[in-house]
Amino acid sequence: MTATTPRADHPHAEPGSGLLVLAGTPIGDPADAPPRLAAELETADVVAAEDTRRLRRLTQSLGVRTTGRVVSYFEGNEAERTPELAGELADGARVLLVTDAGMPSVSDPGYRLVAAAVEQGVRVTAVPGPSAVLTALALSGLPVDRFCFEGFLPRKGGERAARLRDAAAEPRTQVYFEAPHRLAAALTAMAEAFGADRRAAVCRELTKTYEEVKRGTLAELADWAEAGVRGEITVVVEGAPVGGERPDEAELVRRVAVREEAGEHRKAAIAEVAKEAGVPKREVFDAVVAAKKSPHTGG
Template sequence: MTQDGKLVLAGAPIGQAGDVSPRLRQVLESADVVAAEDTRRLRRLASDIGAEIGGRVVSYYDQNEVARAAELLEVLKDGRTVVVITDAGMPGVSDPGYRLTHLAVEAGIQVTALPGPSAVTTALAISGLASDRFCFEGFPPRKGGERARRLGALAAEERTMVFFEAPHRLADSLAAMAEAFGADREAAVCRELTKTYEEVRRGGLGELAEWAEKGVKGEITVVVAGFVPVAGELDIAELVAQVDRLAEAGTPRKQAIADLAKAAGIPKRELYDAVHRRTGTP
C-alpha cells in the first residue's frame, strides 16, 4: 500500500544556475528534508536562484549513502517529503540516489522526478554523432586491465556510447578507447558543458588522446561513435584487428575473443578461428 510520503529526485543544473526551473525553487522551499551530495553547494545554488530552504538539510554522498538511505526511508514512511539533489545532473545517474529510490519503491512510497539538465543528453546532442540510439556507460574502470576488458566488451557496440571521466584520467581512457575501438573511431570530448569555458573537441580517438596528453581541466563527458558492421570477411577482419589491439593493451587474447564475439553476436569459435588463421596463435 502506498504511503503518504514522497521522494523527489531533483535534477540540478550542470553549470548555469539560470537553467533551473521554477519547480526546483518550489520543492527546495517546501520539502521536509533536502538530502544533498554537497550541502555547501546546495546552499550556494539556493542563494543563486533566490530560494529559501524550509526543511532540514542533510548530507547524502557516496560514503554515507547506505546508512543515510535507511534513515531517509524512515522519514518517508512518516509521510514526509524528501528531496534528493546532487552537485549536477540527475540523482542516481553516476551520482547518489539509486539506493534510496530502490528502498522507496520496495516500500510502496511515491517516487517522482523533477527533471533538469543532463550532461549525458547535452553532450550527445552537440557531439554531432548519431543520437537515435545510444547507451550510457558511466565512468570507465580506473585500473588499466579492468578498463581494457570493459572497453573490449563494447568494441562491437553499435549504439553511440557516452562516458563520464575525470580530467586526470582522460588521456589514459582515450588511449584505451583507441586501442579497443580503433584510433580512427569518431568521438567528441565535451568539457565544462554550459559553463563559461565550454569546449567540444571532435575527432578520432587517437587524435583526441594525443590532445588530452597536454592536460585537461573541468567536468568531462566523452561521446564515442558506435561500431559500424560491414559484410562478411571485412566484419570479421575488423574484429580480429580489435582482438589484436586488446591483446597488445594487456587483455588475454582468449578473453578478448570471448568479449568481442559476444558483443558482435557471433559464435566465439568463428572469431577464434579467424584470429588463429591470421596470427597463428590462440
C-alpha cells in the same frame, strides 16, 4: 520512528503520504535550473544533498530558502543514510534529493533510496532537469538515434581495457564520464580497443564559461588530451560499424597473412585488418598469436 505515527518535525505529514522527489540541478549555469526546483527546495520536509555547501550556493543563486531539514547524502554515507530517509518517507515526509549537478541516480547517489522507496510503496517523482549525458550527446555531432550510457571507466588499466573490449562491438553511440587527469589514458585505451579512427567528442565544462567541444578521431583526441585538460568531462564515442558479417578469427588471421606476404609489417597489418573488420586491434593480435601457436597451422 514508526510508519503509523506522524513525525513531530513534519506537522503536515501523514502516514503513507510520503513522497520522494528527484530533482535535476544545473550542470553549470544556475539559470538552467528547472522552475519547479525552487518551489521544491522551499517546501520539502527533508532535503538530501550530495554536497550541502553546493546546495547552499545553489539556493543563494536561486534566491530561495530551505525550510526543511538539510542532510548530506553522498557516496560515503549513502548506504547508512538510506534507511533513515526511507523511514522519513514511510512516516509521510516529502524528501527532496539533489546531487551536485544533473539528475540523481545517473552516476550519482539516488538508486538505493529510489529502490527503498519503491519497495515500501512510497511514491517517487522527478523534477526533470539538465543532464550532462544528453547535452554532450546532442552537441557531439555523432548519431543520437540509439545510444548507451557507460558511466565512469574503471581506474585500473587492466579493468578499463577489459570493459572497453566488451564495448568495442557495441553499435550504439556510447557516452562516458571521465576525470580530467585520466582523460588521456582513457582515450588512448579507447583507441586501442575501438580503433584509432573511431570518431568521438570530448565535451568539457558544459554550459559553463569555458565550455568546449573537441571532435575528432580517438587517436587525435588522445594526442590533444596529453597536454592536460581541466574541468568536468563527458566523452561521446561513435558506435561500431554495422553491416556485413563479422569475420571469425581464422578470417582475421588470413587477412593479416595476406598483408604480411605483400610486405606489410605485422603491426601495421593487424591495425589495418582491425579497422576494416570493425574489431579491436587486440582481438586481431590475439587471433594471430593463437594461430602461430596452434600445431594445426603452417606457422
